[in-house]
Amino acid sequence: MSSKNNSQAEPESIRYVNLYESEGKVYTRKISGFYQSIRRYTCLPLILGYVLLPWLIMDGRPSILFDLPARKFHILWLTFWPQDFMLLAWLLIISAFALFTVTAMLGRVWCGFTCPQTVWSLMFMSVEHMCEGDRNKQIKLDKQGWSTNKVLRKGTKHFLWLLIAFITGVTFVGYFVPIRDLLSGLLPYRDEFGMLSIGAHPVAIFWTLFFTGMTYLNAGWLREQVCKYMCPYARFQSVMYDKDTLAVHYDVARGESRGARKIGSDYKAKNLGDCTDCSWCVQVCPVDIDIRDGLQYSCINCGLCVDACNMVMDKMDYPRGLVRFTSEDQLENGKMNFVRIRLLVYLVVIALMSSAFIYTVYTRTPLSMDIIRDRGTRLYRLRNDRVQNVYTLKVYNMDRDDHIYSLKISGDYPFALGKHRPIQIKAGGASTVPVNVSVSKNKLDTENTDVTFYLESTDNDTIAVERTSPFLGPKK
Amino acid sequence: MKCASLAQKAQAKFAETYDVYMKLPVEELVYNPQALEMGVRIFSNNCALCHGSDGGGNVGIPDLSDKDWLYGGSPEQIRHSIEHGRSGNMPPWGDILGSDNISAIGEYVLKLSGQKHDATLAANGEGLFAQNCSACHGETGEGMYVLGAPNLTDDIWLHGGEKNDILRAVWYGFNTSNMPAHKELLREHKLHLLTAYVYSLSYDYE
Numbered sequence: 001m002s003s004k005n006n007s008q009a010e011p012e013s014i015r016y017v018n019l020y021e022s023e024g025k026v027y028t029r030k031i032s033g034f035y036q037s038i039r040r041y042t043c044l045p046l047i048l049g050y051v052l053l054p055w056l057i058m059d060g061r062p063s064i065l066f067d068l069p070a071r072k073f074h075i076l077w078l079t080f081w082p083q084d085f086m087l088l089a090w091l092l093i094i095s096a097f098a099l100f101t102v103t104a105m106l107g108r109v110w111c112g113f114t115c116p117q118t119v120w121s122l123m124f125m126s127v128e129h130m131c132e133g134d135r136n137k138q139i140k141l142d143k144q145g146w147s148t149n150k151v152l153r154k155g156t157k158h159f160l161w162l163l164i165a166f167i168t169g170v171t172f173v174g175y176f177v178p179i180r181d182l183l184s185g186l187l188p189y190r191d192e193f194g195m196l197s198i199g200a201h202p203v204a205i206f207w208t209l210f211f212t213g214m215t216y217l218n219a220g221w222l223r224e225q226v227c228k229y230m231c232p233y234a235r236f237q238s239v240m241y242d243k244d245t246l247a248v249h250y251d252v253a254r255g256e257s258r259g260a261r262k263i264g265s266d267y268k269a270k271n272l273g274d275c276t277d278c279s280w281c282v283q284v285c286p287v288d289i290d291i292r293d294g295l296q297y298s299c300i301n302c303g304l305c306v307d308a309c310n311m312v313m314d315k316m317d318y319p320r321g322l323v324r325f326t327s328e329d330q331l332e333n334g335k336m337n338f339v340r341i342r343l344l345v346y347l348v349v350i351a352l353m354s355s356a357f358i359y360t361v362y363t364r365t366p367l368s369m370d371i372i373r374d375r376g377t378r379l380y381r382l383r384n385d386r387v388q389n390v391y392t393l394k395v396y397n398m399d400r401d402d403h404i405y406s407l408k409i410s411g412d413y414p415f416a417l418g419k420h421r422p423i424q425i426k427a428g429g430a431s432t433v434p435v436n437v438s439v440s441k442n443k444l445d446t447e448n449t450d451v452t453f454y455l456e457s458t459d460n461d462t463i464a465v466e467r468t469s470p471f472l473g474p475k476k
Numbered sequence: 477m478k479c480a481s482l483a484q485k486a487q488a489k490f491a492e493t494y495d496v497y498m499k500l501p502v503e504e505l506v507y508n509p510q511a512l513e514m515g516v517r518i519f520s521n522n523c524a525l526c527h528g529s530d531g532g533g534n535v536g537i538p539d540l541s542d543k544d545w546l547y548g549g550s551p552e553q554i555r556h557s558i559e560h561g562r563s564g565n566m567p568p569w570g571d572i573l574g575s576d577n578i579s580a581i582g583e584y585v586l587k588l589s590g591q592k593h594d595a596t597l598a599a600n601g602e603g604l605f606a607q608n609c610s611a612c613h614g615e616t617g618e619g620m621y622v623l624g625a626p627n628l629t630d631d632i633w634l635h636g637g638e639k640n641d642i643l644r645a646v647w648y649g650f651n652t653s654n655m656p657a658h659k660e661l662l663r664e665h666k667l668h669l670l671t672a673y674v675y676s677l678s679y680d681y682e
Binding site: 202374376377378381383388390391392418419420421424431432433434435436 | 482509512513516517520524525526528529530531532533534535541676
């Protein structure tokens with residue numbers, strides 16, 4: 001049991017945290033309420049989406065498949081190639097800015113409501129509550145000696161944890177390996193030599209077990225310690241907060257001084273505030289802090305203490321909101337500046353970047369061509385008074401249809417394109433096309449010029465690319 | 477056991493990809509875009525450094541995209557060249573024949589290939605050619621596939637077709653024509669696809 005769970009209103013003192021000391025287990029109390037429901041109803045569709053998306057089939061492949069061996073990322077009807085890697089970088093930058101904006105506006109709602117660490121931890125806690133009972137029962141059970149009851153309860157809990165962890169792990173790997181193949185591949189079978197064999201690739205098995213184990217460890221055992229000591233986002237959130245950021249705050253003016261009282265007693269006469277010092281807010285806290293100590297780095301804005309306090313306020317027949325989502329400014333001055341320059345800048349930047357991103361994805365040419373100039377034993381080839389250079393074109397058809405392409409060249413000199421194989425490529429396919437370009441030796445008055453290649457689909461002239469490569473000739 | 481089954485899987489995957497083409501003759505594979513796509517990659521990795529990516533060759537390295545073949549252009553002959561390699565050899569004639577005779581032979585070779593030449597010298601050269609050169613290059617100078625002796629009448633030159641190039645070739649000879657054997661490197665399946673691709677380079681599709 002944590003040492004601070006029954007903390008009193010004591011003067012602020014310096015807390016030493018020994019990072020190498022194993023933390024006491026946090027026993028949380030079960031709570032339901034408005035914020036817990038918000039979390040449940042935002043997370044349900046997200047989790048369902050996460051689990052079900054790999055099963056959905058589009059174009060004869062899973063709707064989302066990060067196909068590493070083929071180096072193609074299929075996301076719904078879009079397919080991204082290694083050439084699109086820049087887009088991934090921009091997507092991550094946009095996501096980071098979105099996170100900054102949301103944090104500046106609403107505090108750590110990401111942490112509290114959508115971060116998988118929180119969601120899975122709370123899921124595991126529900127299982128714990130189901131198997132071992134509420135907080136007091138859990139503490140009691142842990143103090144008991146081993147009995148059939150304890151073994152059964154603990155065993156069931158760990159079994160359910162591992163089951164959830166396994167579903168999570170398999171689903172995750174299911175984004176990289178088609179999930180039907182993965183699941184059937186994980187079942188052992190007898191091969192033709194009578195040996196027990198497993199069809200799935202060892203790497204897929206490894207990562208399935210890895211993510212199962214990590215989910216079990218993270219959500220079952222590490223929980224809040226990931227947020228407190230491992231997560232970088234938790235560490236730099238403070239620079240994104242300002243006085244108008246929404247966060248869970250304890251209304252000190254209203255709550256103090258805290259103290260126990262009977263329901264309906266005239267506590268104001270005893271000089272007491274609205275806080276009954278019931279410690280519910282501490283007992284439900286998944287990161288084991290006392291919100292009444294003020295805003296602190298461990299707080300993930302999950303709102304569980306708000307739910308707990310509101311429940312107690314209802315029982316006491318006091319107004320709700322002693323602990324609530326509010327801002328520092330509001331608590332101090334009673335008003336909130338929602339429109340802030342920082343927020344506006346964030347929003348404008350996000351709007352610009354997102355539109356540019358969507359435009360780029362939407363207008364992406366589903367054709368790519370790389371040109372490699374021959375690096376043979378000689379710089380160029382002389383044949384019948386003509387200078388020839390040889391190029392290898394790597395053409396990628398990134399469209400969902402098959403295409404036939406036509407190739408043209410241009411440059412400062414009267415270049416001619418040699419005979420080459422027809423460029424017809426299936427949807428999602430690639431082709432290697434060696435070509436030679438020649439020019440009359442008399443017409444070429446430089447040893448180094450450029451030649452431009454145009455590749456265009458014969459059935460759709462909007463699908464076209466242009467690439468330039470050097471052309472070398474004899475010294476003049 | 478695990479390793480063995482992985483190797484088996486790799487073998488199965490390889491067979492699945494390549495076996496279909498083994499059943500088809502080269503003459504049919506030139507109409508199979510997938511086979512040629514695999515062929516061009518094998519060519520890029522193994523042949524392009526010398527022959528050029530387009531197979532056009534260079535000085536001393538034969539052009540594979542024309543109809544002029546040193547050792548023959550049938551699928552079997554191409555396959556043999558790739559599989560077992562080739563080694564051609566032109567002896568040096570300078571010390572044996574002397575400069576006058578070599579000039580005469582040079583003029584005759586120019587005449588054979590339809591280039592500008594000195595008619596008197598070429599007439600002298602004809603006899604010298606029949607004595608010294610025709611054993612390999614043939615009576616008519618059209619070359620011989622068995623020895624890899626080039627055709628001298630088509631104005632396609634491995635070592636250059638200017639007068640000086642020809643004189644140098646006869647005087648010093650060549651001991652540099654060496655196509656390495658690829659039997660162990662490429663094995664059956666890839667040799668077959670590569671043969672088809674090389675055959676396709678000069679194939680008349682019309």
